[in-house]
Amino acid sequence: MKVFYPHEIDAINAFLDEGRILAVPTETVFGLCVKYDNFSAVTKLMKLKQREMGSGKVFALMVFAKTEIARFATVSALAQTIIDKYLPGELTIVLPKNPDFKNQYFDNFTTVGLRVPNHQFLQKLLEKTGALMMTSANLRGEAPARTFTEALTLPMDGIIRGAAGGGEPTTVVAVDDKIKVLRQGKIHFKVLLHNCP
Numbered sequence: 001m002k003v004f005y006p007h008e009i010d011a012i013n014a015f016l017d018e019g020r021i022l023a024v025p026t027e028t029v030f031g032l033c034v035k036y037d038n039f040s041a042v043t044k045l046m047k048l049k050q051r052e053m054g055s056g057k058v059f060a061l062m063v064f065a066k067t068e069i070a071r072f073a074t075v076s077a078l079a080q081t082i083i084d085k086y087l088p089g090e091l092t093i094v095l096p097k098n099p100d101f102k103n104q105y106f107d108n109f110t111t112v113g114l115r116v117p118n119h120q121f122l123q124k125l126l127e128k129t130g131a132l133m134m135t136s137a138n139l140r141g142e143a144p145a146r147t148f149t150e151a152l153t154l155p156m157d158g159i160i161r162g163a164a165g166g167g168e169p170t171t172v173v174a175v176d177d178k179i180k181v182l183r184q185g186k187i188h189f190k191v192l193l194h195n196c197p
Helices: 009-017 039-048 066-072 077-086 120-129 189-195
Strands: 002-004 022-025 030-035 060-062 091-096 111-115 132-136 158-160 171-175 179-183
Touching: 002 009, 009 022, 009 030, 009 120, 009 158, 022 120, 030 039, 039 132, 066 077, 066 111, 077 091, 077 171, 120 132
Parallel strands: 002 158, 022 158, 060 111, 091 171
Antiparallel strands: 022 030, 030 132, 060 132, 091 111, 171 179
16 A cells, blocks of 8 residues: 655645545545546445445545536535535535536436535645545445544555544535535534524
């Protein structure tokens, strides 16, 4: 397994270009990422996470900036309010897929989950790589890795040496004409309801 230091952005990008699975620290837990437009890498990630295409569980995209979200998803007024208020941050927002977004993996789904991290290293990485497909660093049925040592036990190709925030995984919400919580994290549903029209 290849171990990178956070300053090796160019080498990390080249590693991902090779179709590798990389474990990265985030502001919550460690995540596993691949280039979303490399279907071979996506297939490897699906195998590692024991996910079938028809399972209904969709990998999320992590993007550099809020302005990138509309490339991949259709953003309603309610969704934009949530994006403006909570991103960058510990929230993954699931939205209807932009019809113009064509991708061998995402073409199988009608929605896409997106996140803008509030994490210095990830911001630098995403600025270089573009959007990355991201999922929590764990095997099926196990808790996400919260430390570098825990993440090392997973069968990925490489890892970034560093510390995750150590908190809960992100809150995941689906937004159309209302807000539906799919996974509870630090940001709570009542807070979202209170702060959004």
